[in-house]
Amino acid sequence: LSEGLKKQGIKGAKFSRVHVIGAGVMGGDIAAWCAYRGMSVTLQDLDMERIKPALDRAKTLFQKRYKKKREVEAAMSRLVADPQGTGVSRADVIIEAVVEKLEVKQAIFSGIEGKMKPGAIMATNTSSIELERIAEALKDPARLIGLHFFNPVAQLPLVEVIRSRFNTDEEIGKGASFALAIGKSPVVVKSAPGFLVNRVLMPYMLGAVERVEKGESKELLDAAAVAFGMPMGPIELMDTVGLDVGKSVATELGHSVPGESRFARLISEGKLGRKTGEGFYKWEKGKAIKAE
Numbered sequence: 358l359s360e361g362l363k364k365q366g367i368k369g370a371k372f373s374r375v376h377v378i379g380a381g382v383m384g385g386d387i388a389a390w391c392a393y394r395g396m397s398v399t400l401q402d403l404d405m406e407r408i409k410p411a412l413d414r415a416k417t418l419f420q421k422r423y424k425k426k427r428e429v430e431a432a433m434s435r436l437v438a439d440p441q442g443t444g445v446s447r448a449d450v451i452i453e454a455v456v457e458k459l460e461v462k463q464a465i466f467s468g469i470e471g472k473m474k475p476g477a478i479m480a481t482n483t484s485s486i487e488l489e490r491i492a493e494a495l496k497d498p499a500r501l502i503g504l505h506f507f508n509p510v511a512q513l514p515l516v517e518v519i520r521s522r523f524n525t526d527e528e529i530g531k532g533a534s535f536a537l538a539i540g541k542s543p544v545v546v547k548s549a550p551g552f553l554v555n556r557v558l559m560p561y562m563l564g565a566v567e568r569v570e571k572g573e574s575k576e577l578l579d580a581a582a583v584a585f586g587m588p589m590g591p592i593e594l595m596d597t598v599g600l601d602v603g604k605s606v607a608t609e610l611g612h613s614v615p616g617e618s619r620f621a622r623l624i625s626e627g628k629l630g631r632k633t634g635e636g637f638y639k640w641e642k643g644k645a646i647k648a649e
């Protein structure tokens with residue numbers, strides 16, 4: 358991949374400070390990954406309580422990956438909770454990973470646009486919203502690119518670098534170099550609802566959810582997908598992604614989630630999957646509990 362990028366004239370750039378907005382499933386894990394790969398990271402959310410679980414998960418990642426205690430401590434000191442967003446003005450890269458709502462993302466980017474360093478990367482981790490719609494809120498829409506990470510961040514190397522019609526090679530090149538700098542595999546794709554992977558993945562997941570709604574066993578369905586060669590089945594994946602996020606992406610892609618469905622009911626009961634301890638499956642210590 359890096360050879361391919363070089364051929365396209367995409368050169369390495371230096372990055373040392375990353376600011377992540379949104380400390381949920383994705384933002385927390387992106388921040389932890391960047392700190393693990395040596396970046397100084399500030400992590401912002403609405404309050405400290407929402408940042409704390411992300412710091413705990415980061416510690417677990419560092420403990421798994423590093424042998425020495427002092428390496429874990431050094432990585433923890435590179436990851437700083439920043440509820441006020443003071444890191445924005447110093448960051449070389451800003452990654453937004455808040456809820457999948459257009460208005461929230463637009464408000465965040467228009468709020469930080471004037472505070473960022475010139476030349477810093479401004480990226481969204483949106484999984485489905487067309488970039489142009491978010492960029493419309495900016496004075497300079499060319500600044501915004503997509504850096505779309507995949508869940509679980511520490512295990513999946515792919516990062517879709519999303520190019521909107523406003524971007525030039527410069528922003529896209531920087532985004533791809535940053536992904537390489539943190540040890541990920543960037544693939545440049547055009548902005549379209551769902552981009553590349555989710556456009557293909559969402560109908561597969563929703564198809565499986567529909568079978569479960571019709572009475573098929575979720576355990577059997579997931580086992581079949583694994584036997585087919587998938588690393589995890591589609592229902593377990595939906596729980597891992599988060600049912601609320603899955604619904605937003607599905608809606609963005611033009612699929613409907615009927616109000617009377619089990620999917621909709623689980624969401625209204627706050628059973629959002631792995632992150633809340635229950636979705637289609639019950640979850641314990643990061644593992645889905647499956648019937649024999």
Ligand code: NAI
Nearest residue numbers: 379380381382383384402403454455456457483484508598
């Ligand atoms: P999440 O619900 O776990 O976390 C969202 C976080 O954003 C929450 O902690 C919330 O407090 C915070 N937040 C909301 N408004 C905020 C604001 N104004 N300022 C600062 N923080 C704010 O959601 P998740 O799953 O991490 O998704 C985040 C983004 O990443 C979404 O755009 C989603 O589409 C995308 N994504 C999700 C994936 C997944 O598997 N869950 C995979 C790839 C992308």
